[in-house]
Amino acid sequence: xxxxxxxxxxxxxxxxxxxxxxxxxxxxxxxxxxxxxxxxxxxxxxxxxxxxxxxxxxxxxxxxxxxxxxxxxxxxxxxxxxxxxxxxxxxxxxxxxxxxxxxxxxxxxxxxxxxxxxxxxxxxxxxxxxxxxxxxxxxxxxxxxxxxxxxxxxxxxxxxxxxxxxxxxxxxxxxxxxxxxxxxxxxxxxxxxxxxxxxxxxxxxxxxxxxxxxxxxxxxxxxxxxxxxxxxxxxxxxxxxxxx
Amino acid sequence: xxxxxxxxxxxxxxxxxxxxxxxxxxxxxxxxxxxxxxxxxxxxxxxxxxxxxxxxxxxxxxxxxxxxxxxxxxxxxxxxxxxxxxxxxxxxxxxxxxxxxxxxxxxxxxxxxxxxxxxxxxxxxxxxxxxxxxxxxxxxxxxxxxxxxxxxxxxxxxxxxxxxxxxxxxxxxxxxxxxxxxxxxxxxxxxxxxxxxxxxxxxxxxxxxxxxxxxxxxxxxxxxxxxxxxxxxxxxxxxxxxxxxxxxxxxxxxxxxxxxxxxxxxxxxxxxxxxxxxxxxxxxxxxxxxxxx
Amino acid sequence: xxxxxxxxxxxxxxxxxxxxxxxxxxxxxxxxxxxxxxxxxxxxxxxxxxxxxxxxxxxxxxxxxxxxxxxxxxxxxxxxxxxxxxxxxxxxxxxxxxxxxxxxxxxxxxxxxxxxxxxxxxxxxxxxxxxxxxxxxxxxxxxxxxxxxxxxxxxxxxxxxxxxxxxxxxxxxxxxxxxxxxxxxxxxxxxxxxxxxxxxxxxxxxxxxxxxxxxxxxxxxxxxxxxxxxxxxxxxxxxxxxxxxxxxxxxxxxxxxxxxxxxxxxxxxxxxxxxxxxxxxxxxxxxxxxxxxxxxxxxxxxxxxxxxxxxxxxxxxxxxxxxxxxxx
Numbered sequence: 001x002x003x004x005x006x007x008x009x010x011x012x013x014x015x016x017x018x019x020x021x022x023x024x025x026x027x028x029x030x031x032x033x034x035x036x037x038x039x040x041x042x043x044x045x046x047x048x049x050x051x052x053x054x055x056x057x058x059x060x061x062x063x064x065x066x067x068x069x070x071x072x073x074x075x076x077x078x079x080x081x082x083x084x085x086x087x088x089x090x091x092x093x094x095x096x097x098x099x100x101x102x103x104x105x106x107x108x109x110x111x112x113x114x115x116x117x118x119x120x121x122x123x124x125x126x127x128x129x130x131x132x133x134x135x136x137x138x139x140x141x142x143x144x145x146x147x148x149x150x151x152x153x154x155x156x157x158x159x160x161x162x163x164x165x166x167x168x169x170x171x172x173x174x175x176x177x178x179x180x181x182x183x184x185x186x187x188x189x190x191x192x193x194x195x196x197x198x199x200x201x202x203x204x205x206x207x208x209x210x211x212x213x214x215x216x217x218x219x220x221x222x223x224x225x226x227x228x229x230x231x232x233x234x235x236x237x238x239x240x241x242x243x244x
Numbered sequence: 245x246x247x248x249x250x251x252x253x254x255x256x257x258x259x260x261x262x263x264x265x266x267x268x269x270x271x272x273x274x275x276x277x278x279x280x281x282x283x284x285x286x287x288x289x290x291x292x293x294x295x296x297x298x299x300x301x302x303x304x305x306x307x308x309x310x311x312x313x314x315x316x317x318x319x320x321x322x323x324x325x326x327x328x329x330x331x332x333x334x335x336x337x338x339x340x341x342x343x344x345x346x347x348x349x350x351x352x353x354x355x356x357x358x359x360x361x362x363x364x365x366x367x368x369x370x371x372x373x374x375x376x377x378x379x380x381x382x383x384x385x386x387x388x389x390x391x392x393x394x395x396x397x398x399x400x401x402x403x404x405x406x407x408x409x410x411x412x413x414x415x416x417x418x419x420x421x422x423x424x425x426x427x428x429x430x431x432x433x434x435x436x437x438x439x440x441x442x443x444x445x446x447x448x449x450x451x452x453x454x455x456x457x458x459x460x461x462x463x464x465x466x467x468x469x470x471x472x473x474x475x476x477x478x479x480x481x482x483x484x485x486x487x488x489x490x491x492x493x494x495x496x497x498x499x500x501x502x503x504x505x506x507x508x509x510x511x512x513x514x515x516x517x518x519x520x521x522x523x524x525x526x527x528x529x530x531x532x533x534x535x536x537x
Numbered sequence: 538x539x540x541x542x543x544x545x546x547x548x549x550x551x552x553x554x555x556x557x558x559x560x561x562x563x564x565x566x567x568x569x570x571x572x573x574x575x576x577x578x579x580x581x582x583x584x585x586x587x588x589x590x591x592x593x594x595x596x597x598x599x600x601x602x603x604x605x606x607x608x609x610x611x612x613x614x615x616x617x618x619x620x621x622x623x624x625x626x627x628x629x630x631x632x633x634x635x636x637x638x639x640x641x642x643x644x645x646x647x648x649x650x651x652x653x654x655x656x657x658x659x660x661x662x663x664x665x666x667x668x669x670x671x672x673x674x675x676x677x678x679x680x681x682x683x684x685x686x687x688x689x690x691x692x693x694x695x696x697x698x699x700x701x702x703x704x705x706x707x708x709x710x711x712x713x714x715x716x717x718x719x720x721x722x723x724x725x726x727x728x729x730x731x732x733x734x735x736x737x738x739x740x741x742x743x744x745x746x747x748x749x750x751x752x753x754x755x756x757x758x759x760x761x762x763x764x765x766x767x768x769x770x771x772x773x774x775x776x777x778x779x780x781x782x783x784x785x786x787x788x789x790x791x792x793x794x795x796x797x798x799x800x801x802x803x804x805x806x807x808x809x810x811x812x813x814x815x816x817x818x819x820x821x822x823x824x825x826x827x828x829x830x831x832x833x834x835x836x837x838x839x840x841x842x843x844x845x846x847x848x849x850x851x852x853x854x855x856x857x858x859x860x861x862x863x864x865x
Contacts, residue, residue: 048746074748086746088739099736100747107729108749115732159748281651335842341650342597343841346798349791350841353834361828469788473662480655514666521659525644528652 001026001195002163007046007056009039016042018219020056024163024212029189029196031206034216035239040199041083043216044167048080049073060163075104079161081152083168089141093132093151096140097123100158129188130154146177150184157188164189166198170205178202182209207231215239248384253502259391259460261498262398266453267471268478268490269402270446276485277418277442278337280344284351286472287359288325288447292317292454293463294359297368310373314455321451322444329443334436352468360465370458390459397456401449402491409487418442477520483533492532551806552723556716563705564697573820575708577813578715579772584796584808585722586765591794592802593726594758595738599654599790600661601766603641604634606785608767609774610668610675613684616775623687623775627714630771631764637664638763639756646755649741661787669782680781684774711772718765719809725761726805734758795837801847810848 002024009017017039024030032040045051047058049070057066065073074080088096101119102108127133130150135143140151149169156164169185170178182205189196200206206213206227213230215223223233230236271285299313328351336344372390379388409415421435461467474497482493497516504515523530562574583605590596608630615626641660645653668675675681689706692698698706725731733754736744741751774780792815800811818836823829844851 069750070745071748071750074746080746082743082746086740086743088736088743090739091735095732095735099732102729102732103736103748108733108754110729111725112728114727115729116727118729155743155747332838332842339845343845345597345654346794346837347841350834350837353830353837357828357831357834361831473787476655476658480659484651513669514663517659517662517666521644521656521663524648524652524656524659528648528656 001028001061002047002197003057003059004043004047005057005059007043007058008054009042009046009051010054015219017046017053020216020219020221022214022221022224024195024197026162027193027195028211029186029209030198030212030214031210032197032199032214032216033201033203033206037218038216039219040216041167042219044080044165044199048078048165074159074161077160077162078165079156079159079163080165081149081156081167081169083171085145085148085152087140087148087151087155089139091140092137093127093140093143094123094136096151097126097154097158100155104159126154126158129191130157130184146173146181149173149181153185153188157192161194163195163197166196168199168201170200170202178205185209251383252385252387253506254499255385255387255391255395257498257500257502258395258495259498260501261494261496262394263453263457264471264474264478264497265398265491265494266401266456267450268475268482268494269405269487270449271475272479272482272485272487272490273405273442273449274446275479276487277421278344278439280341280348281476281479281484282446283345283348283472284328284355285348285446285450285475286468286470287352287355288321288450289454289457289471290359290463290465290468291324291355292321292451293458293467294363294368294454295320295451296455296458297363297370297463300370307374310370310459313370314452317455318448318452321454322448325447326440326444329440333443334439337439352472356465356468359468363463365465367462367464368458369462372459394456394460398494399491402487405445405449406487474516477516479530480520481523481530483530486530486533489530489532493530496531552716552720555719555806555809556712559712560709563701563708568702568704571705571708573816575704575711575776577816578708578711579769579776580793580796580812580816581809582715582718582772583766583769584793584800584812585719585805586762586769587793588797588802588805588808589722589725589734589758589762589765591797592804592807593731593738594734594755595741596755596758597650597654598645598657598759598762599787599794600641600657600659601762601793602785602787602789603657603661603664604638604763604766605770605773605789605793606664606668606780607637608634608770609780609784610681610770611767612771613681613774613780614674616687617681617684627768627771631767634767634770635760635764638760638766642756642759642763646752646759658787658790661785661790665782665785665787668785675782676780678782680779681774682779682781684777684779686775707776711776714768714772718768722765723805730754730757795833795840799836799840799847801849801851801853803846804849804853807847807849814848 004023005021007017007020008015020043032043034040042051046053049065049068049072052067057064059065060076060078065076068076088099091099098115098119101122102115105119107118124133124136127136130153132147132150132154135147140148143151153166153169156166166185170181173181185196186209188194210227212225213223213227214221215230215233215236217239222235222239223230267285267289271282274280274282274285295317296313299316300309303309303312333344333347336347376390376393379386379391409418417438421438478493478497479490481496482489482491500516500519559574559578563571566574587598587601590598590601611633612626612630615621615629616623621629641657645656645660648656669678671677686703686707687710689703689710692706692709693701733744733749736747736749737751737754745751773784796811796815797808798811799815800809801807818832819829822832840847846853
């Protein structure tokens with residue numbers, strides 16, 4: 001489904017991503033791991049159009065989407081969550097998700113109807129699926145950190161993506177929260193037949209659900225394959241020695 | 245159009261440029277550190293002019309009166325700036341930029357009326373210091389010594405401030421604060437007083453400029469608004485936050501103003517705003533700023 | 538319940554209520570009251586148009602007065618110089634202002650924050666400079682005095698309206714037109730389009746990644762705001778019996794922004810309330826002293842430090858505190 005070939009990005013002399021290539025199959029759960037500064041977020045930004053690559057291509061279902069603008073990429077069926085919680089703080093949880101539905105279903109050009117009447121059932125269904133239904137009327141900015149991350153997942157899902165990119169979905173969470181979040185993600189990925197690509201620091205999480213792992217180090221891909229193979233790869237062991 | 249005319253236009257443009265630079269440099273400094281465009285900067289300039297006049301008219305006229313007035317104005321305005329920053333402005337730092345901008349505009353309104361109440365609406369003026377009277381002839385035209393003094397003092401102050409920013413540890417802290425205030429705080433530097441100090445320095449520059457302009461221009465209400473718009477234009481052209489950008493922006497602006505009047509007699513007003521718009525459209529970080537997007 | 542809840546939705550037909558409340562002024566008040574009410578209505582529309590950018594989309598424009606001025610000049614030139622009837626000149630003003638907003642806005646929305654604000658200011662000053670200098674068309678620094686009133690004689694034949702002079706008749710016309718515009722603005726704010734604008738205000742990066750073409754929407758909002766500002770300008774030119782270049786000076790952009798914030802930019806009606814309060818305060822204070830700027834500045838300082846949500850924001854917070862105390 002997603003193919004990344006020869007991606008390269010430099011920032012004023014610093015090579016953030018260098019010649020990275022890998023593929024993610026449809027409905028696969030894939031993870032990109034690597035120590036801090038390995039270039040994981042940059043890679044995501046290159047895929048979703050927030051950054052233009054210096055060279056290389058990004059292909060979605062055999063269609064070249066390199067450098068396409070973020071809002072267009074979103075419409076092509078890629079959803080994304082961000083590392084720093086990125087929600088609409090002064091809108092209610094309900095309005096956050098509703099806005100995503102409105103945009104996705106092309107209602108944004110409607111100047112005349114009352115926006116509050118749209119998509120109640122769908123919004124509530126999604127909120128129920130991510131476990132935020134009871135907070136529907138609260139302002140998003142007042143939610144706890146964990147709940148905000150759930151909302152962010154909801155926003156990514158509202159655009160009905162086929163491919164979901166999650167940037168550090170369990171960052172800053174306790175062990176229980178992490179477990180719950182990952183269970184939720186896995187369940188939703190199954191229910192919606194999603195292809196998942198996520199980055200993570202927590203190795204336990206990665207090895208528990210990923211079917212394919214790509215390892216980045218200093219901008220370069222040093223390993224790519226099934227979890228068992230990656231776990232036993234000597235390069236990976238060297239890079240991660242002491243990281244656990 | 246002959247050499248003499250061109251030269252006098254050129255010198256006129258340079259003089260205007262250096263005045264503008266004195267004012268705009270303070271504006272640029274504050275923007276670089278606090279990320280705020282201080283509308284009240286023009287008010288500091290105007291108060292500097294009024295304070296200088298006040299000093300000159302309160303003391304016995306001697307050779308040194310003018311210089312005392314200039315220094316007094318700079319110091320007085322700096323103190324005012326410090327009070328405003330300490331008591332009011334710093335409580336807005338975490339807030340939206342719009343609130344900070346509006347606060348500086350409120351200051352323009354308040355300080356403008358305060359000046360009007362204190363000194364009235366009559367035009368005031370200050371005579372040139374005796375030591376700088378007269379001028380010298382070159383290319384069949386006279387260049388007043390005072391203008392030359394202004395043309396020289398501009399780069400001198402620019403160099404001093406630039407050296408301070410890049411060579412001293414204080415300057416390093418200022419630049420660090422511009423990049424990451426919290427980090428600097430955590431490192432133990434007293435960021436609060438740093439900001440106050442920078443605000444006061446910027447105000448002092450404006451006040452000094454105001455004092456120094458009094459022999460050339462009369463002091464009138466409205467000079468605060470008139471100058472701040474020009475300072476904005478200069479800072480945008482040169483690059484918001486870029487110190488040397490402000491310098492060269494001032495030079496460019498001075499010449500555009502000087503010669504623009506010849507090309508479009510009625511449209512010099514239009515041409516400077518058009519220049520500002522063009523820069524913002526094709527190169528928003530100014531001629532010398534660092535590219536942002 | 539949080540005091541920050543953005544109040545743009547609602548079921549009560551406030552527009553109609555406000556219209557009906559404002560309608561009787563010429564009957565119950567003096568000619569001066571009608572004069573003031575006309576001015577308030579016009580500024581309310583101007584401030585509400587700005588809030589489409591400021592409160593709804595999060596765009597800080599320092600050059601909004603340009604579109605007010607363009608509307609005023611278009612209407613004034615059409616009606617005075619070319620003798621065009623009001624019924625054509627009025628829509629033309631909105632269209633003209635909207636056109637300029639579209640062109641200027643195209644360049645402005647490519648920038649963010651302070652750069653956006655500076656470019657809106659630059660364009661506004663260019664408009665001012667042109668109006669100030671183009672003697673043949675705009676009258677230059679003399680402006681366009683004696684812009685004619687529209688032909689409202691027919692109003693005298695309506696029952697109960699017979700005793701009104703042109704001032705009151707114009708008030709009725711203004712009120713109807715302003716309320717129609719306000720109704721449209723309210724509709725816009727509560728529509729899905731308006732909802733998308735709030736996402737841009739809250740988090741432009743995230744908005745892009747739910748599929749919003751941020752620049753496109755910002756341009757649409759900018760143009761719409763320009764159109765309504767143009768309408769208010771057209772009315773003002775007639776009301777003021779003339780169009781002059783200093784209406785387009787940037788200080789007026791600051792005034793209208795203060796109105797929006799005074800009333801509360803997080804509430805739909807905030808700017809209208811701010812316009813009313815500020816206009817009345819201005820009249821009262823300038824009749825006693827010449828130091829109105831000092832008062833305006835002080836009000837602004839108090840607003841910024843104590844009541845950042847404006848009047849409606851403060852009322853909202855007070856109401857919430859009352860409700861919570863009752864439930865405690």
